Amino acid sequence: MRNEGPSRDPGPDQVELQLAARLAELRVERGWSLEELARRTGVSRSTLSRLERAEISPTAAQLGRLCTAYERTMSRLLAEVESEPPQLVRASEQTVWRDETSGFVRRSVSPPHAGLRGEVIEGVLRPGADISYEGPPVPGLEQHIWVLEGTVEITANGHAHELRAGDCLRFRLWGRSRFRCPGPEPVRYAVLVVLP
Incomplete structure (x- = not known):
């Protein structure tokens, strides 16, 4: 995982350390052992231990499973390891997270903010x-996905959809989801998430 943000950010290593610490805090807050978290997420105990010690970075799929267990969106979890975002979020200040393994790049254009x-x-x-996710971090999470460039196949709640540039898919997510780029070009899309 790589996190890129504004020059004021402590840097990728610091963000990864803060994320690892927050993941450990969330587990302890719930009184779960590593074995219990492994049972709830399907991620091995040894991997969870290494994630919490910042020895490895989570993949998008692993982070998705952890967010589901902790009932948080990925944006909310990442926001918890950063300072409060300003009302105006300039492009140069938007946090970028990369999962090189899956080929996914995520930019937090408008991060979670108190009162919004x-x-x-x-x-x-x-x-x-x-990329597949076992379930939403919050059941019934409302999402609007607008494709800006390319083509993407999105499966949500058991229904598959092929979206092209300009198309918008909107739904409340209750089950599994999958995002696939059939190529030959990358796909770029915007997601509006509305928290309940």
């Missing part, structure tokens, strides 16, 4: 990228 229920995310998938 929505957030805007830009996603980019390279050709051949295929």
Whole structure:
């Protein structure tokens, strides 16, 4: 995982350390052992231990499973390890997270903010990228996905959709989801998430 943000950010290593610490805090707050968290997420105990010690970085799929267990969106979890975002979020200040393994790049265009229920995310998938999530971090999470460039296949709640530039898919997510870029070009899309 790589996190890129404004020059005031402590840097990728510091963000990864803060994320690892926050993941450990969330587990302890719930009174879960590593074995219990492994059972709830399907991520091995040894991997969870290494994630919490910042020995490895989570993949998008692993982070998605952890967010589901902790009932948080990925944006909310990442916001918890950063300082309070300003009302105006300049492009140079938007946090970028990369999962090189899956070919997913995520830009937090409008991060979660106290008193606001929505957030805007830009996603980019390279050709051949295929990411699956077991379930939403918050059941019934409302999402609006607008494709800006390219083509993406999105499966949500058991229904598959092929979206092209300009198309918008909107739904409340209750089950599994999958994002796949069939190529040959990358796909770039915007996601509006509305928290309940």
